Amino acid sequence: MKKLLIPAFCLSHIVAIFWWTVSNSLGGMVLANTGQGILEARLFKWMMLDDFPRVNSLLQKYIDVTGSQQYWDIFAPHSPKFHQYLSVCGSIVTYPEQGKIVCKDKPLFSNLDGNLDNNSKAFKRFGSDRSRLYRLTENLVNLEDPLLLEAFTQYYQTQHHSKVADSAPAQLVLHQFELHPELKDLPKTGYRMDKVLWISR
Known part of the structure:
Protein backbone atom coordinates (compact mmCIF):
# COMPACT_ATOMS: atom_id res chain seq x y z
CA MET A 1 0.00 0.00 0.00
CA GLY A 67 2.79 27.04 -1.19
CA SER A 68 3.69 25.68 -4.62
CA GLN A 69 2.99 29.07 -6.21
CA GLN A 70 5.79 30.87 -4.38
CA TYR A 71 9.24 31.78 -5.60
CA TRP A 72 11.99 29.48 -4.36
CA ASP A 73 14.69 32.16 -4.10
CA ILE A 74 16.25 30.35 -1.16
CA PHE A 75 17.64 27.76 -3.58
CA ALA A 76 18.82 30.34 -6.12
CA PRO A 77 22.55 31.03 -6.64
CA HIS A 78 22.06 34.67 -5.63
CA SER A 79 19.92 34.84 -2.52
CA PRO A 80 17.96 38.05 -1.76
CA LYS A 81 19.84 40.91 -0.08
CA PHE A 82 16.77 42.20 1.72
CA HIS A 83 13.66 40.98 3.44
CA GLN A 84 10.96 43.44 2.43
CA TYR A 85 7.53 44.23 3.87
CA LEU A 86 4.89 46.90 3.30
CA SER A 87 2.60 48.95 5.51
CA VAL A 88 -0.09 51.45 4.56
CA CYS A 89 -0.36 54.13 7.25
CA GLY A 90 -2.70 57.04 7.83
CA SER A 91 0.14 58.82 9.64
CA ILE A 92 3.67 57.80 10.55
CA VAL A 93 6.30 58.16 13.28
CA THR A 94 9.99 57.99 12.33
CA TYR A 95 12.91 56.72 14.42
CA PRO A 96 15.99 57.75 12.36
CA GLU A 97 18.57 56.23 14.71
CA GLN A 98 16.90 52.82 14.42
CA GLY A 99 16.03 53.21 10.75
CA LYS A 100 12.39 52.60 11.61
CA ILE A 101 9.16 54.11 10.33
CA VAL A 102 5.98 52.93 12.06
CA CYS A 103 2.32 53.74 11.75
CA LYS A 104 1.14 56.19 14.38
CA ASP A 105 -2.17 54.38 14.63
CA LYS A 106 -3.18 50.89 13.59
CA PRO A 107 -1.91 50.26 10.03
CA LEU A 108 -4.48 50.18 7.24
CA PHE A 109 -2.48 47.23 5.89
CA SER A 110 0.75 45.50 6.91
CA ASN A 111 2.45 42.20 6.19
CA LEU A 112 5.12 42.94 8.80
CA ASP A 113 5.05 41.04 12.11
CA GLY A 114 2.36 38.68 10.88
CA ASN A 115 -0.35 41.35 10.59
CA LEU A 116 -2.02 39.94 7.52
CA ASP A 117 -4.98 41.35 5.67
CA ASN A 118 -8.21 40.57 7.54
CA ASN A 119 -9.90 39.84 4.21
CA SER A 120 -7.51 36.94 3.53
CA LYS A 121 -8.37 34.25 6.04
CA ALA A 122 -8.08 31.13 3.86
CA PHE A 123 -5.14 28.84 4.67
CA LYS A 124 -3.60 31.45 6.96
CA ARG A 125 -2.39 28.70 9.27
CA PHE A 126 -0.29 27.22 6.47
CA GLY A 127 1.44 30.50 5.63
CA SER A 128 0.21 30.78 2.03
CA ASP A 129 -1.09 34.31 2.63
CA ARG A 130 2.31 35.37 3.92
CA SER A 131 3.98 33.90 0.84
CA ARG A 132 1.66 35.70 -1.57
CA LEU A 133 1.93 39.04 0.23
CA TYR A 134 5.72 38.75 0.33
CA ARG A 135 5.80 38.09 -3.40
CA LEU A 136 3.43 41.03 -3.96
CA THR A 137 5.82 43.23 -1.96
CA GLU A 138 8.76 42.17 -4.12
CA ASN A 139 6.86 42.92 -7.32
CA LEU A 140 5.66 46.35 -6.20
CA VAL A 141 9.13 47.39 -5.03
CA ASN A 142 11.00 46.06 -8.06
CA LEU A 143 8.59 47.43 -10.68
CA GLU A 144 8.45 50.93 -9.12
CA ASP A 145 5.30 51.63 -11.11
CA PRO A 146 3.53 54.79 -9.79
CA LEU A 147 0.14 53.53 -10.99
CA LEU A 148 0.49 50.26 -9.06
CA LEU A 149 1.77 51.97 -5.93
CA GLU A 150 -1.07 54.51 -6.03
CA ALA A 151 -3.70 51.81 -6.64
CA PHE A 152 -2.36 49.65 -3.79
CA THR A 153 -2.26 52.55 -1.33
CA GLN A 154 -5.64 53.96 -2.31
CA TYR A 155 -7.30 50.54 -2.07
CA TYR A 156 -6.49 50.18 1.64
CA GLN A 157 -7.20 53.86 2.25
CA THR A 158 -10.68 53.32 0.78
CA GLN A 159 -11.19 50.12 2.81
CA HIS A 160 -10.55 52.06 6.03
CA HIS A 161 -12.02 55.39 4.91
CA SER A 162 -13.62 56.10 8.30
CA LYS A 163 -10.25 55.78 10.08
CA VAL A 164 -8.41 58.29 7.90
CA ALA A 165 -9.18 62.00 7.69
CA ASP A 166 -10.36 63.11 4.27
CA SER A 167 -7.46 65.57 3.94
CA ALA A 168 -4.79 63.15 5.16
CA PRO A 169 -3.07 61.14 2.41
CA ALA A 170 -2.19 57.53 3.16
CA GLN A 171 1.48 56.62 3.08
CA LEU A 172 2.99 53.39 1.78
CA VAL A 173 6.00 52.44 3.92
CA LEU A 174 8.64 49.95 2.81
CA HIS A 175 10.34 47.99 5.61
CA GLN A 176 13.70 46.58 4.52
CA PHE A 177 15.96 44.29 6.52
CA GLU A 178 19.42 43.84 5.05
CA LEU A 179 20.71 40.27 5.16
CA HIS A 180 24.42 39.71 5.45
CA PRO A 181 25.27 36.32 7.01
CA GLU A 182 29.04 36.98 6.87
CA LEU A 183 28.81 39.68 9.55
CA LYS A 184 28.97 38.02 12.98
CA ASP A 185 27.56 40.95 14.96
CA LEU A 186 24.54 41.45 12.71
CA PRO A 187 21.20 40.88 14.51
CA LYS A 188 19.13 38.00 13.22
CA THR A 189 16.57 40.45 11.85
CA GLY A 190 19.28 42.30 9.89
CA TYR A 191 19.85 46.03 9.61
CA ARG A 192 16.57 47.86 9.21
CA MET A 193 16.13 50.58 6.59
CA ASP A 194 12.55 51.83 6.33
CA LYS A 195 11.43 54.49 3.86
CA VAL A 196 8.22 56.03 2.57
CA LEU A 197 7.69 54.44 -0.80
CA TRP A 198 4.57 56.35 -1.86
CA ILE A 199 2.13 59.01 -0.67
CA SER A 200 -1.40 58.80 -2.04
CA ARG A 201 -2.75 61.78 -3.94
Missing part, protein backbone atom coordinates in the same frame (compact mmCIF):
# COMPACT_ATOMS: atom_id res chain seq x y z
CA LYS A 2 2.80 2.44 0.92
CA LYS A 3 4.55 1.69 -2.37
CA LEU A 4 1.45 2.90 -4.19
CA LEU A 5 0.85 6.01 -2.07
CA ILE A 6 4.19 7.67 -2.85
CA PRO A 7 3.88 7.37 -6.67
CA ALA A 8 0.23 8.45 -6.43
CA PHE A 9 1.16 11.53 -4.40
CA CYS A 10 3.99 12.42 -6.79
CA LEU A 11 1.68 12.04 -9.78
CA SER A 12 -1.05 14.19 -8.18
CA HIS A 13 1.54 16.85 -7.30
CA ILE A 14 2.82 16.91 -10.89
CA VAL A 15 -0.75 17.22 -12.17
CA ALA A 16 -1.47 20.12 -9.79
CA ILE A 17 1.72 21.98 -10.76
CA PHE A 18 1.06 21.37 -14.46
CA TRP A 19 -2.52 22.64 -14.13
CA TRP A 20 -1.45 25.75 -12.19
CA THR A 21 1.29 26.53 -14.72
CA VAL A 22 -1.01 26.03 -17.69
CA SER A 23 -3.90 28.03 -16.24
CA ASN A 24 -1.64 30.98 -15.39
CA SER A 25 0.36 30.87 -18.62
CA LEU A 26 -2.31 30.06 -21.20
CA GLY A 27 -5.21 31.87 -19.54
CA GLY A 28 -4.01 35.25 -20.77
CA MET A 29 -3.36 33.86 -24.24
CA VAL A 30 -6.91 32.58 -24.46
CA LEU A 31 -8.34 35.97 -23.49
CA ALA A 32 -5.98 37.93 -25.75
CA ASN A 33 -6.19 35.78 -28.86
CA THR A 34 -9.73 36.13 -30.17
CA GLY A 35 -8.78 34.70 -33.57
CA GLN A 36 -7.89 31.22 -32.37
CA GLY A 37 -9.62 28.14 -33.73
CA ILE A 38 -12.57 26.48 -32.01
CA LEU A 39 -10.62 23.27 -31.33
CA GLU A 40 -7.71 25.22 -29.85
CA ALA A 41 -10.01 27.27 -27.63
CA ARG A 42 -11.77 24.14 -26.37
CA LEU A 43 -8.45 22.45 -25.63
CA PHE A 44 -7.20 25.43 -23.59
CA LYS A 45 -10.51 25.64 -21.75
CA TRP A 46 -10.40 21.94 -20.95
CA MET A 47 -6.81 22.16 -19.71
CA MET A 48 -7.76 25.04 -17.39
CA LEU A 49 -10.68 22.95 -16.03
CA ASP A 50 -13.22 25.74 -16.45
CA ASP A 51 -15.99 23.18 -16.86
CA PHE A 52 -14.94 21.29 -13.72
CA PRO A 53 -15.20 23.84 -10.88
CA ARG A 54 -14.81 21.26 -8.09
CA VAL A 55 -11.59 19.87 -9.51
CA ASN A 56 -10.42 23.42 -10.21
CA SER A 57 -11.13 24.43 -6.61
CA LEU A 58 -9.44 21.31 -5.20
CA LEU A 59 -6.24 21.90 -7.18
CA GLN A 60 -6.20 25.59 -6.27
CA LYS A 61 -6.53 24.74 -2.57
CA TYR A 62 -3.71 22.22 -2.89
CA ILE A 63 -1.48 24.86 -4.51
CA ASP A 64 -2.34 27.34 -1.75
CA VAL A 65 -1.79 24.90 1.12
CA THR A 66 1.55 23.59 -0.16
Whole structure:
Protein backbone atom coordinates (compact mmCIF):
# COMPACT_ATOMS: atom_id res chain seq x y z
CA MET A 1 0.00 0.00 0.00
CA LYS A 2 2.80 2.44 0.92
CA LYS A 3 4.55 1.69 -2.37
CA LEU A 4 1.45 2.90 -4.19
CA LEU A 5 0.85 6.01 -2.07
CA ILE A 6 4.19 7.67 -2.85
CA PRO A 7 3.88 7.37 -6.67
CA ALA A 8 0.23 8.45 -6.43
CA PHE A 9 1.16 11.53 -4.40
CA CYS A 10 3.99 12.42 -6.79
CA LEU A 11 1.68 12.04 -9.78
CA SER A 12 -1.05 14.19 -8.18
CA HIS A 13 1.54 16.85 -7.30
CA ILE A 14 2.82 16.91 -10.89
CA VAL A 15 -0.75 17.22 -12.17
CA ALA A 16 -1.47 20.12 -9.79
CA ILE A 17 1.72 21.98 -10.76
CA PHE A 18 1.06 21.37 -14.46
CA TRP A 19 -2.52 22.64 -14.13
CA TRP A 20 -1.45 25.75 -12.19
CA THR A 21 1.29 26.53 -14.72
CA VAL A 22 -1.01 26.03 -17.69
CA SER A 23 -3.90 28.03 -16.24
CA ASN A 24 -1.64 30.98 -15.39
CA SER A 25 0.36 30.87 -18.62
CA LEU A 26 -2.31 30.06 -21.20
CA GLY A 27 -5.21 31.87 -19.54
CA GLY A 28 -4.01 35.25 -20.77
CA MET A 29 -3.36 33.86 -24.24
CA VAL A 30 -6.91 32.58 -24.46
CA LEU A 31 -8.34 35.97 -23.49
CA ALA A 32 -5.98 37.93 -25.75
CA ASN A 33 -6.19 35.78 -28.86
CA THR A 34 -9.73 36.13 -30.17
CA GLY A 35 -8.78 34.70 -33.57
CA GLN A 36 -7.89 31.22 -32.37
CA GLY A 37 -9.62 28.14 -33.73
CA ILE A 38 -12.57 26.48 -32.01
CA LEU A 39 -10.62 23.27 -31.33
CA GLU A 40 -7.71 25.22 -29.85
CA ALA A 41 -10.01 27.27 -27.63
CA ARG A 42 -11.77 24.14 -26.37
CA LEU A 43 -8.45 22.45 -25.63
CA PHE A 44 -7.20 25.43 -23.59
CA LYS A 45 -10.51 25.64 -21.75
CA TRP A 46 -10.40 21.94 -20.95
CA MET A 47 -6.81 22.16 -19.71
CA MET A 48 -7.76 25.04 -17.39
CA LEU A 49 -10.68 22.95 -16.03
CA ASP A 50 -13.22 25.74 -16.45
CA ASP A 51 -15.99 23.18 -16.86
CA PHE A 52 -14.94 21.29 -13.72
CA PRO A 53 -15.20 23.84 -10.88
CA ARG A 54 -14.81 21.26 -8.09
CA VAL A 55 -11.59 19.87 -9.51
CA ASN A 56 -10.42 23.42 -10.21
CA SER A 57 -11.13 24.43 -6.61
CA LEU A 58 -9.44 21.31 -5.20
CA LEU A 59 -6.24 21.90 -7.18
CA GLN A 60 -6.20 25.59 -6.27
CA LYS A 61 -6.53 24.74 -2.57
CA TYR A 62 -3.71 22.22 -2.89
CA ILE A 63 -1.48 24.86 -4.51
CA ASP A 64 -2.34 27.34 -1.75
CA VAL A 65 -1.79 24.90 1.12
CA THR A 66 1.55 23.59 -0.16
CA GLY A 67 2.79 27.04 -1.19
CA SER A 68 3.69 25.68 -4.62
CA GLN A 69 2.99 29.07 -6.21
CA GLN A 70 5.79 30.87 -4.38
CA TYR A 71 9.24 31.78 -5.60
CA TRP A 72 11.99 29.48 -4.36
CA ASP A 73 14.69 32.16 -4.10
CA ILE A 74 16.25 30.35 -1.16
CA PHE A 75 17.64 27.76 -3.58
CA ALA A 76 18.82 30.34 -6.12
CA PRO A 77 22.55 31.03 -6.64
CA HIS A 78 22.06 34.67 -5.63
CA SER A 79 19.92 34.84 -2.52
CA PRO A 80 17.96 38.05 -1.76
CA LYS A 81 19.84 40.91 -0.08
CA PHE A 82 16.77 42.20 1.72
CA HIS A 83 13.66 40.98 3.44
CA GLN A 84 10.96 43.44 2.43
CA TYR A 85 7.53 44.23 3.87
CA LEU A 86 4.89 46.90 3.30
CA SER A 87 2.60 48.95 5.51
CA VAL A 88 -0.09 51.45 4.56
CA CYS A 89 -0.36 54.13 7.25
CA GLY A 90 -2.70 57.04 7.83
CA SER A 91 0.14 58.82 9.64
CA ILE A 92 3.67 57.80 10.55
CA VAL A 93 6.30 58.16 13.28
CA THR A 94 9.99 57.99 12.33
CA TYR A 95 12.91 56.72 14.42
CA PRO A 96 15.99 57.75 12.36
CA GLU A 97 18.57 56.23 14.71
CA GLN A 98 16.90 52.82 14.42
CA GLY A 99 16.03 53.21 10.75
CA LYS A 100 12.39 52.60 11.61
CA ILE A 101 9.16 54.11 10.33
CA VAL A 102 5.98 52.93 12.06
CA CYS A 103 2.32 53.74 11.75
CA LYS A 104 1.14 56.19 14.38
CA ASP A 105 -2.17 54.38 14.63
CA LYS A 106 -3.18 50.89 13.59
CA PRO A 107 -1.91 50.26 10.03
CA LEU A 108 -4.48 50.18 7.24
CA PHE A 109 -2.48 47.23 5.89
CA SER A 110 0.75 45.50 6.91
CA ASN A 111 2.45 42.20 6.19
CA LEU A 112 5.12 42.94 8.80
CA ASP A 113 5.05 41.04 12.11
CA GLY A 114 2.36 38.68 10.88
CA ASN A 115 -0.35 41.35 10.59
CA LEU A 116 -2.02 39.94 7.52
CA ASP A 117 -4.98 41.35 5.67
CA ASN A 118 -8.21 40.57 7.54
CA ASN A 119 -9.90 39.84 4.21
CA SER A 120 -7.51 36.94 3.53
CA LYS A 121 -8.37 34.25 6.04
CA ALA A 122 -8.08 31.13 3.86
CA PHE A 123 -5.14 28.84 4.67
CA LYS A 124 -3.60 31.45 6.96
CA ARG A 125 -2.39 28.70 9.27
CA PHE A 126 -0.29 27.22 6.47
CA GLY A 127 1.44 30.50 5.63
CA SER A 128 0.21 30.78 2.03
CA ASP A 129 -1.09 34.31 2.63
CA ARG A 130 2.31 35.37 3.92
CA SER A 131 3.98 33.90 0.84
CA ARG A 132 1.66 35.70 -1.57
CA LEU A 133 1.93 39.04 0.23
CA TYR A 134 5.72 38.75 0.33
CA ARG A 135 5.80 38.09 -3.40
CA LEU A 136 3.43 41.03 -3.96
CA THR A 137 5.82 43.23 -1.96
CA GLU A 138 8.76 42.17 -4.12
CA ASN A 139 6.86 42.92 -7.32
CA LEU A 140 5.66 46.35 -6.20
CA VAL A 141 9.13 47.39 -5.03
CA ASN A 142 11.00 46.06 -8.06
CA LEU A 143 8.59 47.43 -10.68
CA GLU A 144 8.45 50.93 -9.12
CA ASP A 145 5.30 51.63 -11.11
CA PRO A 146 3.53 54.79 -9.79
CA LEU A 147 0.14 53.53 -10.99
CA LEU A 148 0.49 50.26 -9.06
CA LEU A 149 1.77 51.97 -5.93
CA GLU A 150 -1.07 54.51 -6.03
CA ALA A 151 -3.70 51.81 -6.64
CA PHE A 152 -2.36 49.65 -3.79
CA THR A 153 -2.26 52.55 -1.33
CA GLN A 154 -5.64 53.96 -2.31
CA TYR A 155 -7.30 50.54 -2.07
CA TYR A 156 -6.49 50.18 1.64
CA GLN A 157 -7.20 53.86 2.25
CA THR A 158 -10.68 53.32 0.78
CA GLN A 159 -11.19 50.12 2.81
CA HIS A 160 -10.55 52.06 6.03
CA HIS A 161 -12.02 55.39 4.91
CA SER A 162 -13.62 56.10 8.30
CA LYS A 163 -10.25 55.78 10.08
CA VAL A 164 -8.41 58.29 7.90
CA ALA A 165 -9.18 62.00 7.69
CA ASP A 166 -10.36 63.11 4.27
CA SER A 167 -7.46 65.57 3.94
CA ALA A 168 -4.79 63.15 5.16
CA PRO A 169 -3.07 61.14 2.41
CA ALA A 170 -2.19 57.53 3.16
CA GLN A 171 1.48 56.62 3.08
CA LEU A 172 2.99 53.39 1.78
CA VAL A 173 6.00 52.44 3.92
CA LEU A 174 8.64 49.95 2.81
CA HIS A 175 10.34 47.99 5.61
CA GLN A 176 13.70 46.58 4.52
CA PHE A 177 15.96 44.29 6.52
CA GLU A 178 19.42 43.84 5.05
CA LEU A 179 20.71 40.27 5.16
CA HIS A 180 24.42 39.71 5.45
CA PRO A 181 25.27 36.32 7.01
CA GLU A 182 29.04 36.98 6.87
CA LEU A 183 28.81 39.68 9.55
CA LYS A 184 28.97 38.02 12.98
CA ASP A 185 27.56 40.95 14.96
CA LEU A 186 24.54 41.45 12.71
CA PRO A 187 21.20 40.88 14.51
CA LYS A 188 19.13 38.00 13.22
CA THR A 189 16.57 40.45 11.85
CA GLY A 190 19.28 42.30 9.89
CA TYR A 191 19.85 46.03 9.61
CA ARG A 192 16.57 47.86 9.21
CA MET A 193 16.13 50.58 6.59
CA ASP A 194 12.55 51.83 6.33
CA LYS A 195 11.43 54.49 3.86
CA VAL A 196 8.22 56.03 2.57
CA LEU A 197 7.69 54.44 -0.80
CA TRP A 198 4.57 56.35 -1.86
CA ILE A 199 2.13 59.01 -0.67
CA SER A 200 -1.40 58.80 -2.04
CA ARG A 201 -2.75 61.78 -3.94
